[in-house]
Amino acid sequence: MNRILVLVMGLLLAASASAGPTYTFATSTGVNPSNVGIITLTQLNPSTVNILVDLADTSLPLPQYGFINTGGPHTPFVFTVTGSELLLIPVFIQPPAGIYASGLFTLNIGGGDATPFGTYGVAVDSTAGNGSVNAYYGDLEFNLFRGTGISTDDFIIGPDALAYFAADLTDGGSNTGSQAWLIRTTPPCCAPPPPPPPPRSVPEPGTLALMAIGLLGLLTLRRRRQV
Numbered sequence: 327m328n329r330i331l332v333l334v335m336g337l338l339l340a341a342s343a344s345a346g347p348t349y350t351f352a353t354s355t356g357v358n359p360s361n362v363g364i365i366t367l368t369q370l371n372p373s374t375v376n377i378l379v380d381l382a383d384t385s386l387p388l389p390q391y392g393f394i395n396t397g398g399p400h401t402p403f404v405f406t407v408t409g410s411e412l413l414l415i416p417v418f419i420q421p422p423a424g425i426y427a428s429g430l431f432t433l434n435i436g437g438g439d440a441t442p443f444g445t446y447g448v449a450v451d452s453t454a455g456n457g458s459v460n461a462y463y464g465d466l467e468f469n470l471f472r473g474t475g476i477s478t479d480d481f482i483i484g485p486d487a488l489a490y491f492a493a494d495l496t497d498g499g500s501n502t503g504s505q506a507w508l509i510r511t512t513p514p515c516c517a518p519p520p521p522p523p524p525p526r527s528v529p530e531p532g533t534l535a536l537m538a539i540g541l542l543g544l545l546t547l548r549r550r551r552q553v
Contacts, residue, residue, distance in 0.1 A: 350511050353508075354506060358497055375469070378467045384465060393495060401450070405481060406481070450468075
């Protein structure tokens with residue numbers, strides 16, 4: 327039994343995704359301004375990626391932006407990953423355990439809509455009632471685990487979507503609706519190192535031999551002229 331367990335663990339590790347770079351998504355489009363918040367994907371280990379949605383202003387007593395739940399065509403937060411979505415396990419960090427004053431965040435592997443930005447494979451749903459009064463005014467952060475491996479490169483723009491991520495946000499008043507992040511960048515701190523410079527060309531042995539014979543011939547000719 328132990329040998330079988332070791333074999334299974336070995337297969338899972340072998341199938342694990344390679345570690346991806348840190349990605350940021352700083353510019354959004356939608357009903358709210360383009361600088362409502364920054365999404366950061368960080369590779370924690372071959373099986374876990376951290377997702378942080380850092381909204382621009384969530385400070386009390388008058389936070390500016392928050393996640394809302396209007397249901398139907400809008401979802402609090404959506405994205406798409408390659409590979410099996412059935413094995414995804416979330417661990418919510420902000421809010422802790424996904425619990426906030428008006429509701430509970432849960433991961434929905436059935437996906438969700440973010441009109442007008444399309445349909446996504448995975449959604450973060452909320453049990454809260456609709457409207458800004460039930461919004462979650464805070465940053466959203468969770469670790470996403472998959473035993474077979476997950477990489478920051480696995481987060482893609484799906485075939486039915488127009489962006490990497492979308493969220494249903496409120497500005498604290500009547501301005502509510504979907505916001506989408508389409509542009510992915512790699513921070514300078516986390517970019518892969520540049521490729522090494524090409525090796526200097528070294529003459530092959532045959533070339534060196536020809537050069538030596540040529541020099542020897544020149545020396546011989548010079549000696550004959552001096553005699």
